[in-house]
Amino acid sequence: MKTSNPVLARLGQAAERERAAGYAQPGPYGQPGYPQQQFPRQPYPGGYGQPVAPPTVTPMTLDDVVVKTVLMLAILGASAAAAWVLVPDSLVGVAWIGAAVVGLVLGLIISFSRMANPALVVAYSIIEGVFVGMVSKAFESLYDGIVLQAVVATFGVFFLMAMIYKARIIRATPKFARIMVAVMAGLFGVMLVNLVLALFGVNTHLRDGSPLAIGFSLVCIVVASLSFVLNFADIEEGVRMGLPQRYSWTAAFGIVVGLVWLYIEILRLLSYFQGDD
Numbered sequence: 478m479k480t481s482n483p484v485l486a487r488l489g490q491a492a493e494r495e496r497a498a499g500y501a502q503p504g505p506y507g508q509p510g511y512p513q514q515q516f517p518r519q520p521y522p523g524g525y526g527q528p529v530a531p532p533t534v535t536p537m538t539l540d541d542v543v544v545k546t547v548l549m550l551a552i553l554g555a556s557a558a559a560a561w562v563l564v565p566d567s568l569v570g571v572a573w574i575g576a577a578v579v580g581l582v583l584g585l586i587i588s589f590s591r592m593a594n595p596a597l598v599v600a601y602s603i604i605e606g607v608f609v610g611m612v613s614k615a616f617e618s619l620y621d622g623i624v625l626q627a628v629v630a631t632f633g634v635f636f637l638m639a640m641i642y643k644a645r646i647i648r649a650t651p652k653f654a655r656i657m658v659a660v661m662a663g664l665f666g667v668m669l670v671n672l673v674l675a676l677f678g679v680n681t682h683l684r685d686g687s688p689l690a691i692g693f694s695l696v697c698i699v700v701a702s703l704s705f706v707l708n709f710a711d712i713e714e715g716v717r718m719g720l721p722q723r724y725s726w727t728a729a730f731g732i733v734v735g736l737v738w739l740y741i742e743i744l745r746l747l748s749y750f751q752g753d754d
């Protein structure tokens with residue numbers, strides 16, 4: 478059971494350890510959740526012993542990931558709507574930056590954690606909702622209707638990539654995964670450098686609506702869209718490896734991160750074509 482995703486590989490090792498300890502996988506009697514070793518015998522007060530099965534761990538399914546993803550998006554959407562309504566215009570910038578920083582920290586913790594933590598994932602959804610709400614409010618104040626257009630385009634791209642993946646038009650081969658990881662790391666590095674330079678008043682023209690900016694946003698949109706192929710492959714592999722059900726939160730987290738990135742890039746690209754209208 479090999480995967481090109483190092484995080485998923487660590488989760489697979491954790492699942493193997495749990496199965497070795499006598500948890501989720503089918504046992505010698507063909508019953509789900511029975512351990513592979515002989516059941517321990519727990520003596521009763523009368524001195525008689527009966528087989529006692531250890532606690533079971535339910536394996537993750539595709540439905541689990543879908544439910545967790547929808548729940549995360551619902552929390553994110555509610556948080557975004559609340560921030561839009563409750564945060565005054567004078568504090569939009571502060572809330573935007575603060576939520577972005579906290580969301581980044583939480584995202585890194587979740588990404589590199591060896592254990593799925595539903596509380597952290599839910600907290601990430603709330604904080605990221607504030608970030609998305611503030612960004613959306615700022616853009617909507619400048620370009621009427623742009624948020625709805627970006628939302629429709631984002632989910633349209635997501636479902637298109639789901640159909641492409643299901644049809645196996647694009648496959649998440651090890652080579653594809655390595656290229657994607659390298660490209661995403663490079664893009665995030667460029668965006669970080671651009672942000673630092675912008676703080677010092679240096680304009681790299683990557684985010685100012687110029688032809689270079691449009692090209693950069695298009696590249697980001699393509700890469701964000703292709704990242705879903707890795708997410709779908711990881712989910713399939715996780716289900717096949719028998720990861721415990723709680724890891725469906727980690728899988729849902731990966732999808733939501735991609736959706737937020739795609740939404741922000743589409744929102745930015747649409748703003749370039751609004752001009753002075």
